[in-house]
Amino acid sequence: MRRKLLLGNWKMNKTPSEALEFCNAAKEMGLAKLARANKVDMGVCVPAVDLQVVKKSLKNSLIVGAENCHWLDHGAYTGEVSIPMLKELNIGWCLIGHSERREYDNETSEKCNLKIKALLANGLVPVYCCGESEATYDAGNTKSFVEEQIIAGFKDLSEEEAAKVVIAYEPIWAIGTGKNASEEIAEDICGFIRKVLKKLYGAKVANKIRILYGGSVKPASVKGYLSQKDIDGALVGGASLDVNSYKQLLTAIL
Numbered sequence: 001m002r003r004k005l006l007l008g009n010w011k012m013n014k015t016p017s018e019a020l021e022f023c024n025a026a027k028e029m030g031l032a033k034l035a036r037a038n039k040v041d042m043g044v045c046v047p048a049v050d051l052q053v054v055k056k057s058l059k060n061s062l063i064v065g066a067e068n069c070h071w072l073d074h075g076a077y078t079g080e081v082s083i084p085m086l087k088e089l090n091i092g093w094c095l096i097g098h099s100e101r102r103e104y105d106n107e108t109s110e111k112c113n114l115k116i117k118a119l120l121a122n123g124l125v126p127v128y129c130c131g132e133s134e135a136t137y138d139a140g141n142t143k144s145f146v147e148e149q150i151i152a153g154f155k156d157l158s159e160e161e162a163a164k165v166v167i168a169y170e171p172i173w174a175i176g177t178g179k180n181a182s183e184e185i186a187e188d189i190c191g192f193i194r195k196v197l198k199k200l201y202g203a204k205v206a207n208k209i210r211i212l213y214g215g216s217v218k219p220a221s222v223k224g225y226l227s228q229k230d231i232d233g234a235l236v237g238g239a240s241l242d243v244n245s246y247k248q249l250l251t252a253i254l
C-alpha cells in the first residue's frame, strides 16, 4: 500500500523569516499531527537559504526537502548546494529535474540521473519531476517524451534504488497557469509511467514507487487527483505558500 504524499514546492518564494512564520502557523494548527493521524506524508521543499530555519522549526514533524542539489560532494561550482551540506542539516528529500530548472538552468535528464544516484547513495529521497510542454502535448507526443525522461533519469538504478524514488508528473502547460490537467489526463499519464516502470523493474518495484501529479493543484481539486489509481499524491506550488490553503490541501483528502 503506497502512502499518500503531499509536497509543497515553494520555488523562489519566502525569505527565512517568512518561512519561519509559515512553520509557526503550521505548528499552531497541528498540521503534522493531523497528517500523521491520517497516514498522509506531508512536507515542503524550500529554497536553500530557508532549509536551516525550516528544519530547525519543524524537526521531523513534516518532510523538509531542498529544491535542487549538485551531484558532487564539493568543488568549484559557484552557487550550487551539495548533498553533504543538505545532510548536515538533516534534510532527507530533494526535488530533481523540475521543469523550471530544465528550462532555465539546462537541467537535462542525464544530469538528473547523476543527482538521483548521488542522493540515493547518501540516503536522501529524490523526487524526480517529469512532464511535457504544451507543444509536445498538442502534438500527441506526451507518452514518448515522458518515457524518455523516466528511462534517462532511472538509468543504472538497481531495483532497490528505483523503489526509493518518488516521481512527480507535472505537465508544463499546467504549472502556474490555473489550467490543470483533468483527472483523466493525469491518471492516463501516471498510469503510463507506472507501466514504463514495470517494463524496467517488474510489477513489484513499480507498485512501490509513488507517483505524484503537479500543476495548478488546489484544495478544491486535490481529492480528485488522489482518488485516481496511479496517483499517490500531489506536488503543489502556489497553493502551498499560504498555510491555510496548505492545510486545506490536507483536509480536502481526509
Ligand code: 13P
Pocket: 009, 098, 170, 174, 175, 176, 177, 178, 214, 215, 216, 217, 235, 236, 237, 238, 239
Ligand atoms: P503550481 O501548483 O503553482 O501550478 O506549481 C506546480 C509546480 O510546479 C510544483 O512543483
